[in-house]
Amino acid sequence: MAAGHEHASTRFYVAIAVILAVLTALEVMVFFIEALRPVLTPLLLIMMAAKFFLVAAFFMHLRFDGRLLNVVFAWGLVVATGITLALMAVFGRFS
Amino acid sequence: MSELAPVTGIRNRKLAMWTFIGSECMLFATLISTYMVYRGRNLIGPYPHELLNVPFITVTTFVLLMSSLCMVLALAAMQQGNRRQARFRLFLTAALGLVFLVGQFYEFNHFHHEGLGLSRNLFSSTFYILTGTHGAHVLGGVIWLSTLFLRLGSGPIDAERIETVEIAGLYWHFVDAVWIILFTLIYLLA
Amino acid sequence: MNSQPAGDRSERLDGLNARARAMGQAWKPRLAVVADWMTTVDHKKIAILYFLSGMTFLLIAGMEGQLIRVQLAQSELRILDPNLYNQLFTMHGTTMVFFAGMPLIIAYFNFVVPLQIGARDVAFPRLNMFSWWLAVFGGLFLYASVPLGSMPDGGWFAYTPLTNREYSPGRGMDFYVLALLLAGVGTIAGGVNFVVTILNLRAPGMTFMRLPLFTWMALVVSILILLAFPPFTVGLLFLLFDRNFGTHFFDAAAGADPLLWQHLFWVFGHPEVYILVLPAFGIASEVIPTFSRKGLFGYPVVVFSGVLIAFLGFGVWAHHMFAVGMGPLANSVFAGATMLIAVPTGIKIFNWIATMWGGKLRFTTPMLWAIGLVSMFIIGGLSGVMHASPPTDLQQTDTYFIVAHFHYVLIGGLVFGLFAGLYYWFPKATGKMLSDKLGKWHFWLTLAAFNITFFPMHFSGLLGMPRRTFTYPSELGLDGFNLVSTIGAGLFTVAFVPLIVNLWKTLRNGEPAGANPWGAPTLEWSTGSPPPHYNFAVVPRVQRRDPLWHPWIRPEEEEAGDHEDAGPGGVEPRLQPEVAPEPVVMPSNSWWPMVMSIGMLIATVGGLGSLETTLVGAAITLVGLFGWAFEPAFRDGAGHL
Ligand code: HEM
Numbered sequence: 001m002a003a004g005h006e007h008a009s010t011r012f013y014v015a016i017a018v019i020l021a022v023l024t025a026l027e028v029m030v031f032f033i034e035a036l037r038p039v040l041t042p043l044l045l046i047m048m049a050a051k052f053f054l055v056a057a058f059f060m061h062l063r064f065d066g067r068l069l070n071v072v073f074a075w076g077l078v079v080a081t082g083i084t085l086a087l088m089a090v091f092g093r094f095s
Numbered sequence: 096m097s098e099l100a101p102v103t104g105i106r107n108r109k110l111a112m113w114t115f116i117g118s119e120c121m122l123f124a125t126l127i128s129t130y131m132v133y134r135g136r137n138l139i140g141p142y143p144h145e146l147l148n149v150p151f152i153t154v155t156t157f158v159l160l161m162s163s164l165c166m167v168l169a170l171a172a173m174q175q176g177n178r179r180q181a182r183f184r185l186f187l188t189a190a191l192g193l194v195f196l197v198g199q200f201y202e203f204n205h206f207h208h209e210g211l212g213l214s215r216n217l218f219s220s221t222f223y224i225l226t227g228t229h230g231a232h233v234l235g236g237v238i239w240l241s242t243l244f245l246r247l248g249s250g251p252i253d254a255e256r257i258e259t260v261e262i263a264g265l266y267w268h269f270v271d272a273v274w275i276i277l278f279t280l281i282y283l284l285a
Numbered sequence: 286m287n288s289q290p291a292g293d294r295s296e297r298l299d300g301l302n303a304r305a306r307a308m309g310q311a312w313k314p315r316l317a318v319v320a321d322w323m324t325t326v327d328h329k330k331i332a333i334l335y336f337l338s339g340m341t342f343l344l345i346a347g348m349e350g351q352l353i354r355v356q357l358a359q360s361e362l363r364i365l366d367p368n369l370y371n372q373l374f375t376m377h378g379t380t381m382v383f384f385a386g387m388p389l390i391i392a393y394f395n396f397v398v399p400l401q402i403g404a405r406d407v408a409f410p411r412l413n414m415f416s417w418w419l420a421v422f423g424g425l426f427l428y429a430s431v432p433l434g435s436m437p438d439g440g441w442f443a444y445t446p447l448t449n450r451e452y453s454p455g456r457g458m459d460f461y462v463l464a465l466l467l468a469g470v471g472t473i474a475g476g477v478n479f480v481v482t483i484l485n486l487r488a489p490g491m492t493f494m495r496l497p498l499f500t501w502m503a504l505v506v507s508i509l510i511l512l513a514f515p516p517f518t519v520g521l522l523f524l525l526f527d528r529n530f531g532t533h534f535f536d537a538a539a540g541a542d543p544l545l546w547q548h549l550f551w552v553f554g555h556p557e558v559y560i561l562v563l564p565a566f567g568i569a570s571e572v573i574p575t576f577s578r579k580g581l582f583g584y585p586v587v588v589f590s591g592v593l594i595a596f597l598g599f600g601v602w603a604h605h606m607f608a609v610g611m612g613p614l615a616n617s618v619f620a621g622a623t624m625l626i627a628v629p630t631g632i633k634i635f636n637w638i639a640t641m642w643g644g645k646l647r648f649t650t651p652m653l654w655a656i657g658l659v660s661m662f663i664i665g666g667l668s669g670v671m672h673a674s675p676p677t678d679l680q681q682t683d684t685y686f687i688v689a690h691f692h693y694v695l696i697g698g699l700v701f702g703l704f705a706g707l708y709y710w711f712p713k714a715t716g717k718m719l720s721d722k723l724g725k726w727h728f729w730l731t732l733a734a735f736n737i738t739f740f741p742m743h744f745s746g747l748l749g750m751p752r753r754t755f756t757y758p759s760e761l762g763l764d765g766f767n768l769v770s771t772i773g774a775g776l777f778t779v780a781f782v783p784l785i786v787n788l789w790k791t792l793r794n795g796e797p798a799g800a801n802p803w804g805a806p807t808l809e810w811s812t813g814s815p816p817p818h819y820n821f822a823v824v825p826r827v828q829r830r831d832p833l834w835h836p837w838i839r840p841e842e843e844e845a846g847d848h849e850d851a852g853p854g855g856v857e858p859r860l861q862p863e864v865a866p867e868p869v870v871m872p873s874n875s876w877w878p879m880v881m882s883i884g885m886l887i888a889t890v891g892g893l894g895s896l897e898t899t900l901v902g903a904a905i906t907l908v909g910l911f912g913w914a915f916e917p918a919f920r921d922g923a924g925h926l
Contacts, residue, residue, distance in 0.1 A: 010168060017164040021157065024278075028153050031283045041284060048279040052272050059167045059268040066105050068484070069113045076117025079512050079599055080124035083552060087128040090548065090603065090615055101485035107408045111481045114511065118473060122515035125549060129523070129534065136540040214531030217540045224526065224534075242911075 016058045023047050023054075112262045116269050123273050126225045127280060137218040141211050143285050148202070155198035156278050159233075162191035163271040166240075166264045173257045182247050185260070188267065189240040192233055199230050222281070229277060232270045239263050324874035326410030327818060328395045329714065331417055335392030338421050339385050345428075346380035347777065349373050354738070354774035357767050360759035370755035371438035372457070376427075378441030379461060381695070382557070383468055384424035389703050390564040391416070391472075394479055394503045396714060397706075400809035400816060401497045403488025403825040408481040410872045411913060412474050418882035419471025426889060427464035430457060437461035440753060442554060443524070445535035445546040450528045456893065462525045463892045467885060469518050476510035479503055488808070490827035494588075497807045497830075498581060501588050502567030505595040509556045509563075512599065517553035520546060525892070544609060551602035559598045562662075562694060563591060565702025566633055569655045572705050573637050575805040576652035577644025580831055583636045590629030597626045607675040608682045616675045623673040630666060634659060649803070650724030654705035657732055661697025665690055668743065683753070686746030692739045704728070712802050716814040717795030723787040730780035738773030741766040800860050806831030812861040822865035873920040881909030 027047050030036050036043065057063040062070055088094060101107060137143075169184035203223070211219045243263055247256070325331060353373055356365040365373065399407055407413050430436045437457040439448040448458045483504045487496070496504075523534035524546065533539035535546050574581045581587060603611060603619040611619075637659050646652070668690040672678040681687060704727070712718050742750070745766035750757060757763060801810035810833055812821055825832070888902025 010171060013164060013167045013171070017160065020160055024153065024156060024160065027279065027283060028149060031149060044279050044283050048276060051275045055163065055268055055272045055275065059163055059271075060265055066103065068103050068105060069110070072110075072113045072117050073120075075508070076120035076512065079596075080120040083121070083516070083599065084124045084128045084131070086600075087548060087552075088131050090611060091132045091542065091545075093131060093134075102487045102489070102491075103484050105485070107481050107485055110485060111409065111477050114477045114480045118476070118511040118515055121512050122519060125516040125519040125552075129519070129545065129549075132545065133541060136542075138540040213526075214533070217533050217536075220526070220532035220534055220539075220541075224522070224532070242914075 013058070016054055020051055020054055023051050106258060108258060108262055109265070112265050116265065119269065119273075122228075123276075126228055127276065130221045130225050131280065133217050133221050137216050139216050141206075141209055141215070141218075143218055143222070143281075146206055146209055146211060147282050147285055148205075149282050151198070151202070152278065152282050155195050155202075156274065158191050158198070159195045159271050159274055162188045162195070163268050165191065166267045170257075170260050170264050173252060173260045176252050178247065178252055181252070181260070182244055185240055185244040185247065189237050189244060192237040192240065192267075196230060196233055196237065199226065199233075226277065226281070229270070229273060232273070236263070236267050236270055240267070321874065323879060324414075324876050326406070326414055326872050326874055328399050328407050328410065328413060329816065331413050332392045332396035333714070334417050335388045335395060335420070338417070338424065339388035339392055342380050342424055343385035343389070346377050346385055349377040349380070351774045351777065353377065354771040356755060357757075358771040359768065360757050360761070360764050362756060365755065367755040368438065371440075371753070372436035374753060375437045375440050375457075375461070376431075379427065379437065379465075380424070382441060382561070383465060384420070384427065386561045386695070386699060387468075387472060388417075388420050390506070390561065390699075391420075391475055393499075393564060393568070393703070393706050393710075394475075394506075397710060397809060398479065398482060398500050398503050399486065400713075400812070400820055401500045401807050402483065402486060402491055403808050403821060403827065404482065404486035405820045405869065406872065407478055408486055409478050411875050411878050411918065412478050414875070415878035415882055416471040416475040416478070418879055419474075419885065420468050422882055422886040422889075423464045423468025423471070426467060426886065427460055430460040435460070442550050443546075444550075445524065445527075445543040446537065448524065448528075448546075449535060449543075453528075459525070459528060459893055462521050462528070463889045466518060466521050466525070466892075467889045469514050469521070470885070471882075472510055473514050473518075476507045476514070479507040480511065483507070488821075488825050488827055494585065495827055495830045496588075498570035498584070498587060498591075499564070499567035502563045502570075502591055505591050506560050506563050509560050509595050509598060513553045513556035513560065516549050517557075520549035520553070523549075529892075529894070544606075547606050547609065548603070551605045552599070554605065555602040556595075556598045558691075558694070559594055562698045562702075563594065565658060565699050565705075566591070568702045568706040568709070569637060569658050570633075571805075571807065572651045572655040572709050573640050573659075574831075575709075575803050576647045576649055576655075577641050578647075578804070579640055579644040580806075580834075581636065582639035582642075583632075584830065587633055587636050590632045593629045594626060597622065597629070601626055604673060604678070607672075607678045620673055620675050624670065627666065627670050627673070634663060634666075649708075650719070650721050650728060651705045651709035651803075653725065653728045654701050654708065657728065658698060658701040658705060661693055661701060661732075661735070665693025665697050668693065681746065683751060684746040685742040685750040685752055688752055689739050689742035689746055692735075692742075696735055696739070701731075704731070709803070710809075711791075712798030713809060713814050713816070715792065715795075716798050717791050718798050718802060719791050719795065720787050723783045723790075726783040727780060727787065730776065730783065734773050734776035734780045736773070737776060738770050741769045741773075745770070801833060806834040808832060813863075817865075819865065819869040819871055822862045822869075825861075870919055872918045875913070875916060877909050877913035877916060879909075881906055881913060884909050 027044060030040065030043050030047075056073070062073065101110075103110065134143075165184045165188040169181050169188060172181035172184055206219075213219055213223050240263060243260060250256070322330060322334065325334075352365065353370070356362055356370055395407070395413065399405065427437075433456065435456040437443070437460055438455075439453055439458055439461070443458065443461060446452060448461075483496075483500055523532070526532040527534050527536065533541050535541055535543045537543055570581055570587060600622045601619060603615060604623045607616055607620075637655075641656075668686070672681045672687070672690070708719055708724050745763045746752075748763060748766075749761055750763050750767070757767075798814045800812065800814055802814075803810070808825055808827070809816075811825065884902050884905030884907070886902070887905060888899045891897070891899030891902055
């Protein structure tokens with residue numbers, strides 16, 4: 001587990017970081033483009049989620065690690081997202 | 096800890112860190128919920144759109160992202176037993192974290208000058224506590240990584256130590272991942 | 286020594302020195318014992334510490350409850366000043382939930398879980414001690430408000446805006462906020478510790494479907510702790526900042542919504558009540574099968590409903606807020622979810638009953654408490670389903686009907702479960718049997734006192750007796766019900782006497798228990814009573830859900846294939862050997878958890894308004910943290926055999 005082999009090569013990690021950087025640049029570009037205003041929110045949320053999962057899956061090695069860790073993280077994440085959405089709904093943020 | 100191999104095949108400390116991260120999700124979710132619920136309910140200025148500086152924060156965001164890359168590479172170097180490289184990359188991670196913090200300090204200071212004290216309005220309350228809690232996490236990480244960097248000056252690079260770096264890395268990446276969300280929700284969706 | 290004639294001065298000095306030395310020597314072992322308890326990392330000792338601190342706070346809060354009842358004995362009494370009354374019910378509720386209930390369940394986790402899964406300790410022994418220190422310091426900090434005359438008075442759920450600086454100008458609510466922040470850190474640490482312990486330290490063969498029910502519930506509760514406490518921590522942080530640093534999280538004048546606090550509180554608060562009651566369910570699920578001599582009926586279903594409760598528990602919080610005007614849609618959604626969660630709860634009750642059905646029942650003291658739990662919880666559960674419906678709740682909320690409901694689940698569920706567990710595991714912890722006769726006196730008297738106190742509250746509540754109000758007009762015609770309730774509350778004191786006598790007598794000269802006095806099926810009963818420091822001389826191998834009801838199989842025999850299946854009670858289980866065949870290394874005691882928690886306590890005290898104190902505290906905390914991190918868990922010469 002902890003010892004021994006490397007999960008992936010340096011080049012691989014750099015590639016992930018490049019994707020993350022590009023996504024961030026895209027996010028900021030989208031933010032400044034007037035024409036995209038109507039679809040801004042979904043676009044940004046999708047890119048945000050993509051970045052989040054890239055970090056979790058590759059930098060935090062969830063892709064390569066035991067299933068149990070995925071379950072532990074997913075449980076926290078699902079409840080957290082659910083509570084956030086529920087609270088926003090209760091306070092009328094979606095209507 | 097125990098002399099028995101853990102049943103799950105995941106060592107205690109690593110499992111503990113993941114468990115803790117699961118719990119931290121709720122911490123940040125609550126802070127984020129509050130921010131989102133109160134967004135746009137500010138009654139007196141300054142308002143977010145007058146202050147938030149997207150280009151500036153993009154730079155510090157990029158810095159934090161690069162620190163995550165350094166972190167993952169530091170772990171890789173540890174696993175190859177390359178002490179010099181591992182130490183250098185750990186140092187770089189912590190240093191980039193520090194740069195992020197300096198950026199945050201500068202930002203807070205600037206807002207303060209613009210009239211946004213902590214107790215100014217609803218925006219100041221939610222903004223400072225949310226980003227401040229994140230900043231406190233970054234600070235904790237910087238201290239932790241610096242300690243690892245210093246301690247790695249001597250002694251063997253054994254499984255135990257590799258694991259320690261791995262766990263610190265998990266924490267660091269999580270803090271970075273939280274920032275990914277905050278960056279979008281606070282700055283881009285303003 | 287005195288009889289010796291005094292010689293010259295130096296001779297007398299020698300004598301004095303010798304006496305001082307002798308005194309010092311007499312003290313030394315005692316000091317060593319105290320130091321050992323302060324630095325211990327043994328889960329069994331930490332369990333005892335948790336139990337003692339929790340019991341102390343239970344007694345204090347119980348007395349507060351009785352004082353409340355004295356004031357309410359008749360209408361328009363003026364025994365307590367209204368302000369003091371507010372402080373008393375706030376302290377009563379806060380103490381019961383956070384400093385009696387939580388520490389007591391964690392006491393049981395600590396003692397039982399490692400033994401049930403065949404482990405030698407928890408995953409992080411020092412962290413365990415750290416959690417205890419913070420629980421105690423949190424309680425002490427809360428009670429420091431008593432001599433200062435400024436106890437919190439905003440109710441245990443501290444609703445804003447009532448608890449904002451504007452309406453609670455005193456220091457009281459700051460004590461509440463800071464004490465709970467401090468204790469909360471320890472609780473979350475405990476949650477991490479138990480999740481890792483249960484997932485990782487299970488003995489070989491102890492699969493999830495062989496895990497004893499109590500341990501299952503400990504796992505579920507730890508997960509609930511991890512997910513429920515952070516929202517509360519954040520809410521407390523907001524309140525702290527609103528009160529002391531001028532932020533506006535709950536300030537309607539700044540555009541905020543004070544209702545947010547209620548939401549954050551109940552996002553935590555509802556899972557919290559499951560945190561308190563599921564361990565009691567776990568205890569019942571151990572005790573009932575043992576004394577029915579029958580495996581738990583529908584084990585997987587009971588496990589699954591426990592997990593389901595943990596998940597659904599996060600979707601029902603707003604049923605505490607039907608009356609605040611969330612609108613019909615939100616009310617209906619939360620009402621539906623609430624009724625849904627009653628289903629897994631009901632399933633458990635049917636499973637316990639089905640376990641007893643056709644079993645060889647033995648009505649020992651623990652069994653009586655467990656049966657008491659099931660029956661009292663049914664009453665509390667039924668009144669709960671009643672106010673799951675918003676129209677009904679609008680009639681009942683903030684009346685004594687609610688007080689009756691939650692005491693039926695908290696006393697009838699939690700406290701009865703804790704006593705069942707006490708009588709059940711006391712022989713394991715001390716090696717001595719509590720008297721069954723006194724135990725039964727304790728049970729029947731408590732059952733009577735409890736019902737006399739709280740049953741009439743259903744009626745007084747429905748007739749309009751308001752909650753959290755220091756008195757009521759005589760025109761309401763509630764004097765009769767209230768007097769009965771107050772008499773019952775007094776009876777609780779009488780009911781406690783047999784327990785104290787029992788503990789006292791048993792600890793002095795109780796009958797030796799032996800390894801498995803109840804003929805119970807789970808692993809904790811295979812080792813000595815009290816268990817040796819290392820719990821298990823050889824690490825057990827588990828092949829079944831109820832290993833001690835079957836011949837206990839050793840690895841060699843399994844390989845040789847010479848074992849056979851026997852039904853429940855067929856063959857005497859084999860016990861742990863007296864001495865460990867190989868040396869066992871156990872973690873060493875440590876001062877650092879204490880140092881770190883003292884630092885955090887000091888930082889918390891500073892939260893009352895002194896930045897310097899907070900910084901000093903933070904510095905000590907950091908020293909403690911580093912000392913801890915650099916101290917090896919196992920140190921030379923600390924191995925035990
Ligand atoms: C000696 C036994 C007890 C008595 C006589 C007692 C009595 C009372 C009474 C009369 C109230 C209502 C005060 C009011 O609304 O004006 C109350 C509230 C409460 N009790 Fe108890 N109680 C007892 C045990 C317990 C236990 C064992 C627990 C929990 C483990 C508990 C938890 C609470 C809570 C959470 C409240 C609500 C406090 C608030 O409104 O902020 N009580 N108790």
